[in-house]
Amino acid sequence: xxxxxxxxxxxxxxxxxxxxxxxxxxxxxxxxxxxxxxxxxxxxxxxxxxxxxxxxxxxxxxxxxxxxxxxxxxxxxxxxxxxxxxxxxxxxxxxxxxxxxxxxxxxxxxxxxxxx
Amino acid sequence: xxxxxxxxxxxxxxxxxxxxxxxxxxxxxxxxxxxxxxxxxxxxxxxxxxxxxxxxxxxxxxxxxxxxxxxxxxxxxxxxxxxxxxxxxxxxxxxxxxxxxxxxxxxxxxxxxxxxxxxxxxxxxxxxxxxxxxxxxxxxxxxxxxxxxxxxxxxxxxxxxxxxxxxxxxxxxxxxxxxxxxxxxxxxxxxxxxxxxxxxxxxxxxxxxxxxxxxxxxxxxxxxxxxxxxxxxxxxxxxxxxxxxxxxxxxxxxxxxxxxxxxxxxxxxxxxxxxxxxxxxxxxxxxxxxxxxxxxxxxxxxxxxxxxxxxxxxxxxxxxxxxxxxxxxxxxxxxxxxxxxxxxxxxxxxxxxxxxxxxxxxxxxxxxxxxxxxxx
Amino acid sequence: xxxxxxxxxxxxxxxxxxxxxxxxxxxxxxxxxxxxxxxxxxxxxxxxxxxxxxxxxxxxxxxxxxxxxxxxxxxxxxxxxxxxxxxxxxxxxxxxxxxxxxxxxxxxxxxxxxxxxxxxxxxxxxxxxxxxxxxxxxxxxxxxxxxxxxxxxxxxxxxxxxxxxxxxxxxxxxxxxxxxxxxxxxxxxxxxxxxxxxxxxxxxxxxxxxxxxxxxxxxxxxxxxxxxxxxxxxxxxxxxxxxxxxxxxxxxxxxxxxxxxxxxxxxxxxxxxxxxxxxxxxxxxxxxxxxxxxxxxxxxxxxxxxxxxxxxxxxxxxxxxxxxxxxxxxxxxxxxxxxxxxxxxxxxxxx
Numbered sequence: 001x002x003x004x005x006x007x008x009x010x011x012x013x014x015x016x017x018x019x020x021x022x023x024x025x026x027x028x029x030x031x032x033x034x035x036x037x038x039x040x041x042x043x044x045x046x047x048x049x050x051x052x053x054x055x056x057x058x059x060x061x062x063x064x065x066x067x068x069x070x071x072x073x074x075x076x077x078x079x080x081x082x083x084x085x086x087x088x089x090x091x092x093x094x095x096x097x098x099x100x101x102x103x104x105x106x107x108x109x110x111x112x113x114x115x116x
Numbered sequence: 117x118x119x120x121x122x123x124x125x126x127x128x129x130x131x132x133x134x135x136x137x138x139x140x141x142x143x144x145x146x147x148x149x150x151x152x153x154x155x156x157x158x159x160x161x162x163x164x165x166x167x168x169x170x171x172x173x174x175x176x177x178x179x180x181x182x183x184x185x186x187x188x189x190x191x192x193x194x195x196x197x198x199x200x201x202x203x204x205x206x207x208x209x210x211x212x213x214x215x216x217x218x219x220x221x222x223x224x225x226x227x228x229x230x231x232x233x234x235x236x237x238x239x240x241x242x243x244x245x246x247x248x249x250x251x252x253x254x255x256x257x258x259x260x261x262x263x264x265x266x267x268x269x270x271x272x273x274x275x276x277x278x279x280x281x282x283x284x285x286x287x288x289x290x291x292x293x294x295x296x297x298x299x300x301x302x303x304x305x306x307x308x309x310x311x312x313x314x315x316x317x318x319x320x321x322x323x324x325x326x327x328x329x330x331x332x333x334x335x336x337x338x339x340x341x342x343x344x345x346x347x348x349x350x351x352x353x354x355x356x357x358x359x360x361x362x363x364x365x366x367x368x369x370x371x372x373x374x375x376x377x378x379x380x381x382x383x384x385x386x387x388x389x390x391x392x393x394x395x396x397x398x399x400x401x402x403x404x405x406x407x408x409x410x411x412x413x414x415x416x417x418x419x420x421x422x423x424x425x426x427x428x429x430x431x432x433x434x435x436x437x438x439x440x441x442x443x444x445x446x447x448x449x450x451x452x453x454x455x456x457x458x459x460x461x462x463x464x465x466x467x468x469x470x471x472x473x474x475x476x477x478x479x480x481x482x483x484x485x486x487x488x489x490x491x492x
Numbered sequence: 493x494x495x496x497x498x499x500x501x502x503x504x505x506x507x508x509x510x511x512x513x514x515x516x517x518x519x520x521x522x523x524x525x526x527x528x529x530x531x532x533x534x535x536x537x538x539x540x541x542x543x544x545x546x547x548x549x550x551x552x553x554x555x556x557x558x559x560x561x562x563x564x565x566x567x568x569x570x571x572x573x574x575x576x577x578x579x580x581x582x583x584x585x586x587x588x589x590x591x592x593x594x595x596x597x598x599x600x601x602x603x604x605x606x607x608x609x610x611x612x613x614x615x616x617x618x619x620x621x622x623x624x625x626x627x628x629x630x631x632x633x634x635x636x637x638x639x640x641x642x643x644x645x646x647x648x649x650x651x652x653x654x655x656x657x658x659x660x661x662x663x664x665x666x667x668x669x670x671x672x673x674x675x676x677x678x679x680x681x682x683x684x685x686x687x688x689x690x691x692x693x694x695x696x697x698x699x700x701x702x703x704x705x706x707x708x709x710x711x712x713x714x715x716x717x718x719x720x721x722x723x724x725x726x727x728x729x730x731x732x733x734x735x736x737x738x739x740x741x742x743x744x745x746x747x748x749x750x751x752x753x754x755x756x757x758x759x760x761x762x763x764x765x766x767x768x769x770x771x772x773x774x775x776x777x778x779x780x781x782x783x784x785x786x787x788x789x790x791x792x793x794x795x796x797x798x799x800x801x802x803x804x805x806x807x808x809x810x811x812x813x814x815x816x817x818x819x820x821x822x823x824x825x826x827x828x829x830x831x832x833x834x835x836x837x838x839x840x841x842x843x
Contacts, residue, residue, distance in 0.1 A: 045746075046450045052180045061753035064714035079179025080445055082747035094746050094758075169751035288686055323681050323702040325648040331748045331755075332649070332708040335740040336685060339704070343684035346694045368740050374732035374775065381774040382697040385805065388536040389691050398778070413736060414743035416760065423789045424736070427782065443747070 003115040009107050012036065015073060019051055022116050027103065029112060030055065032074060032087050038114045039076070039090050040101035048080035050100055058084055058093060076100075121461060123448045124468035125199065127311070127365050127408045127437035128208040130239050131189040135159045138214055141233035146226040154226060161216050166316050167330035181441035188441045192243035199440055200248060203448055206465070207474065208440075209277060210239055210251040211311050211365065217284045217319060224256035228263070232270055240275035250472060252280035252309055255297060257289075263297045271304035277472040278307045278363065284319045289344040290351025298353060302360040307406070307471055309363040310344060312337045341367040342375055345405055349379060352392025354400040361471060363406045369434060370413045370424035376401050377427075402429045406471060408437035409455075409463060410446040418454040425456065434463045435471065495818075496826035497810050498836065499562055499571040501672070501727045501770045501799035504602055507549030515593035515600070520586055526578045526677035533695045544803030552803035555605065561802060563609060566809050568800070569826070570836060572611045573602055574641050574670055574727060579678030580619070588623045591615040595631055603636045611836065613641035613670055618655055625661045632665040638833040639667050643674035644702060644728060647681070651709030659715055663722040668768075668832055671706060672727040673699055700728035700772070704737045707767065711741070714754040716762040723765070723832055727799065729772030731790050738763075763795060768832055770799035771824070773808040784816060793820045797828045 006020045006029065018029045019041060026041040028051025043050035057072035075093070076085045084093040090100040104115040132138035135158040142151055181198060183191035199205045214231045218224050231254045240251050253270045255263035270276045279301045285294070301308045320326055320333070327333050341364040348354050348362060379397035383390060393400075413421050425434075438446050452460050468474065506512055509527035528550055540551035543561060552558070562568045575594050581587040594615045603612050614631040616624040631637045640662050648654065650671070662669050682688045683699045703726040710716050710724060741759040749755070777786050790796070801807055813821045830836050 046447055048447075049180055054179065059750045059753040061756075064718060064754045067750070067753050077179075081443060081743075084746070084750065092746065094749060169748060283686060285686075288684075288689060290690065321681060322649070322685055322705045323683050323699075324644070324646040324650075324705050325652075325681070327649055327705065327709060327712075328652060329712045329748070329752055331712050331741065331744055331752060332705070334744055335704070335708060335737050338737065338740070339685040339701070342701075343686035343689060343694070343698060346698060347686075347689060350689075350691055350694050368736060370739065371733060371736035374736070377732065377778050378697045378775055379693075380778045382693040385774060386536055386693040386696065390693060396778075411740065411743055413739040415735065415739045416742065416758075420735075420789065421739075423785055427777070427786075444743070 001116060003104070003106070003113050005111040006114050007112050009036070009110055009112055012112065015055070017051070017055065022114070023101070025049055026051070027114065027116060028052075029105075029114075030076075030087050035088065036105050036107060036112055037087055038103040038105045038116070039087070040103070042101070043078045043080065043083065044098045044100060045078065045081060045083050048078050050076065050078045050085070053077045053079040055087065121452065122206045122465045123204055123436060124207040124209070124465045124474070125205040125438045125440070125448070126209045126363070126435040126468055127410060128195075128199065128210050128440045129189050129213050129442065130195070130210050130235070131187045131212070132214065132234055133186040133190045138230055138234055141237065142226060142230040143233070146222070146229070150223060150226050154223065162316055166320070167333055169330055176443055178441050178443055178445050192239065195440070196246070199438070203438065203440075205438070205448060207248050207250065207468075209468070209472065210235065210249055211280050211309060212252070212254055213311070213313055215254060215256070215282065216313055217282060217315050221256060221258040225259040225262040228254045228256050228266060232266055236270065236273060236275070244275065249275065250277040250474070251275050252278045253306070254280045257281050257285040257294050257297055260293055260297050264300045267297070267300040267304065267306070271306060276306070277474070278309050280309045280311060282313045283310045283340045283344055284313065284315055288347035288351075290347040290353045295353065298357055298360055302357040305359065305473065307361040307363050309365050310341060311365040312340060312367075338367045338371050342371065345375070345401065346379060349397045349400045350383070350390050350393070352390070354404045355392050355394055358404075361404050361406060363408065363435065363471075365408045365437065366410060366439060367407065368411065368413050369407045369409060369428070369430070370421060372401065372405065372407060372433070373424045373427040402433065406433055406435055406467070408435045409451060410437040410439045411444045412446055412451050412454060421454070422456055425459065431459045431462045432467060434459070435468050436464050495822045496830070497566065497568045497798065498826040498829035499566070499568045499800045499802075500725070500797040500829050501574045501670070502558075502562060502571050502802040503552055503804070504558065504573050504575055504598070505550040505552040505803075506597060506601070507553045509550070512590065512593050512597060515596040516589050520589040523586065525581065525586060525590060526675065528576070528578075528675075530675075530677045532677065533692045535692050535696075539805055540803050541805050541807045555602070558802065562800060566800060568810070570609050570611060571800075572613065572638060572829070572833070573598060574613045574672055575615065576672070576674050577615055577643070579675040580643065580645055580647065580680050581678045584617060584620045587617040588620055588627070591617050591627060595627065599634065599636075603634075607636060611636050611638045611833070613637070613639050614667070615641050616658070618642045618646065618650070618658060621654060621657050624658050628658070628661050628665060628667070632667060635835065635838075638835045639670050639725065641670045641672060644671050644700070644706075645674060645680040646706070647679075649709030650706040651711070651713035651715050653713070656715070659719060659722055663719040666721070666834055668723040668725050670725040670727045671703060697774070700730045701733050703728065703730050704733065708737070708741060711759050711762060712752055712755060714752075716766050717755060717757065720765065723768060725768045725770065725797070725832065727770045729770055729775050731769035731792065731796055732775040734769070734795075735790065763791070767795065768797055768828065769795055770797055770801075771808060771812075772799070772801065773806050773812065780815065787816055787820060793823050794828070796824050797832065798825045
């Protein structure tokens with residue numbers, strides 16, 4: 001399938017999200033601090049509409065009982081079972097990695113173009 | 117989204133739109149004081165948030181199941197769409213969770229009564245033109261006379277197919293004071309579903325203390341069911357009530373296989389004080405205990421579950437469930453894929469059809485006819 | 493059978509309950525404490541095997557009968573003794589004293605008489621970490637003490653913070669921690685999550701399963717993650733119920749990761765190196781034909797260690813594993829114990 005225009009970049013400011021048609025259950029477009037990414041709206045865990053989940057941060061730890069809040073705005077939590085995925089790569093936080101499928105995105109002449 | 121198989125979802129949670137809606141169904145017989153207490157307390161009842169991060173990040177609810185207004189599970193149109201259209205469910209057995217265990221058993225009984233009247237008036241009638249919902253009669257074991265009265269009232273009413281009790285009672289299920297409740301259910305051919313409710317205090321106490329995290333507490337649902345299963349078996353209640361069926365909801369499935377063996381071993385070794393048993397415990401369990409599938413046990417390789425299914429006799433014991441609208445929702449297509457092909461139909465709809473005495477489905481083009489038969 | 497057989501758990505008793513007093517000091521030695529044969533749940537008949545009952549003392553107190561059963565009939569090469577204490581006692585110092593006395597009694601009356609074949613467990617009171625560590629240090633270098641032993645019963649799950657120094661000490665000394673039901677004669681909580689069962693059979697069938705709460709706690713609070721060389725041995729058995737519980741945790745681990753981010757690995761990954769179960773004749777398939785498949789499905793090859801449970805009527809002889817494939821059988825009967833207990837390896841334990 002050829003790359004196609006899905007929406008205007010103006011309609012997707014930083015921190016924004018749009019669900020558009022495509023793939024198995026649609027695609028989610030996210031503007032993560034200026035970078036636009038496109039993820040399949042299908043969670044690799046159990047098929048949930050993952051792109052409708054919360055965009056948030058997560059916790060990291062170097063010792064027991066320590067939970068540092070990090071990566072605000074970079075993490076997508078699936079709305080069903082809460083799996084955490086990096087928006088920019090589609091990869092889960094945990095190992096072994098499970099990944100949401102991602103698509104190549106470019107911005108041309110004010111349009112977001114997705115190659116799905 | 118719908119699969120080829122009919123699906124009966126045996127664990128769906130409707131909620132009233134508000135405390136006022138629920139309490140408007142409270143019968144006058146409970147008096148003004150109880151009504152007043154419940155009105156001031158109901159919206160502030162504790163227990164849900166006692167564990168940090170309980171229910172993943174979404175407070176226990178599927179993130180995309182939150183209605184525009186009203187609590188999750190209170191919008192019949194949203195529920196219809198997400199369950200029947202998107203998930204491919206054909207029938208849903210409703211288990212209201214309006215009740216938290218309360219210190220005063222009379223308060224519990226009052227809430228049960230309100231819940232049953234509300235369910236009868238809304239989800240089993242006004243919201244049920246399509247005839248897809250069936251419901252549970254919620255009762256409080258610790259007020260057995262009132263519980264029996266509720267069962268007698270609703271057993272013959274349209275749409276009620278089982279009795280629902282929490283596993284948090286003041287004693288184990290074979291306690292003599294509870295027998296009339298189980299007897300009434302069995303007499304009316306109504307299974308008894310036991311479903312965990314949110315709680316706090318001593319009900320959270322495990323045999324080795326209070327746990328710290330939801331990660332530890334969630335598997336403990338299972339630990340809350342098997343004492344009651346053992347109690348009903350070893351206490352001879354299943355023997356005295358051959359028509360009694362117990363449904364353990366949301367407790368997982370694979371545990372029942374080794375547990376059946378355990379009870380058989382200990383019955384053989386120390387069974388002298390169990391004079392009521394005529395058969396091995398496992399036989400009662402296989403015939404009279406049922407388990408809903410959600411959350412379906414998740415070994416890294418789903419086939420690792422298969423031996424347990426074989427050992428327990430899963431073909432007759434398991435009932436598909438989704439737990440809509442909760443966070444660990446099991447989508448039917450995804451869950452059924454993880455089960456052996458030769459028991460999918462049984463688990464998806466045949467076992468529930470038999471247990472709840474639902475009309476047989478027509479399976480013409482493997483899809484339900486649009487006009488369901490009349491309610492039982 | 494030419495395999496090496498290690499009995500991972502048997503339970504010697506003093507001839508009389510009061511014998512322990514000889515190993516206690518005042519002000520405790522003259523005070524009351526629960527006797528060994530006090531039951532909250534009385535079994536409907538004896539819970540001891542007939543051949544262990546000797547008219548002169550408590551079952552399991554006669555070394556001659558023990559040797560005949562364990563080293564003679566069973567062909568065991570080495571036996572790990574796990575003496576019981578008296579439950580969770582309200583006075584922690586009395587509980588400490590009973591642990592110390594039990595250790596002294598065990599070393600004096602049992603370990604000393606057979607340095608090559610008898611091994612022991614250091615009883616400690618986990619409710620008093622300071623004293624517990626002292627007790628560990630006192631016995632850790634005894635060549636026959638191969639592990640720590642703590643009750644299954646507790647007031648807090650074993651992963652919680654107050655116990656941390658104890659497990660660190662055990663790890664420091666290279667000693668596994670055995671967890672075993674103790675008496676139920678003291679300040680324990682009810683034995684099931686739904687209160688007190690009415691019958692002995694229900695109690696006895698369900699009580700061992702409570703290890704699952706400890707195990708999840710040890711995982712969730714990062715104990716197993718932090719101490720990769722520390723092994724917990726659940727000596728009442730319970731391998732049969734392990735995977736049904738842990739598969740649930742496996743499903744919860746990613747959803748709940750951010751609450752306990754120090755749990756960096758899937759809960760199942762801790763089992764192979766850090767969790768062991770003693771065998772028990774009252775669990776597992778009731779049909780012999782199902783046993784080989786069950787052995788494989790519960791990964792018994794890695795997780796299970798043969799234990800006789802002498803002198804209880806649930807006694808299991810090594811022959812219970814006759815139909816298992818030889819390599820797996822060798823592991824269960826002795827190989828797993830040799831791996832788990834380094835001090836066993838230092839003794840020349842051979843058939």
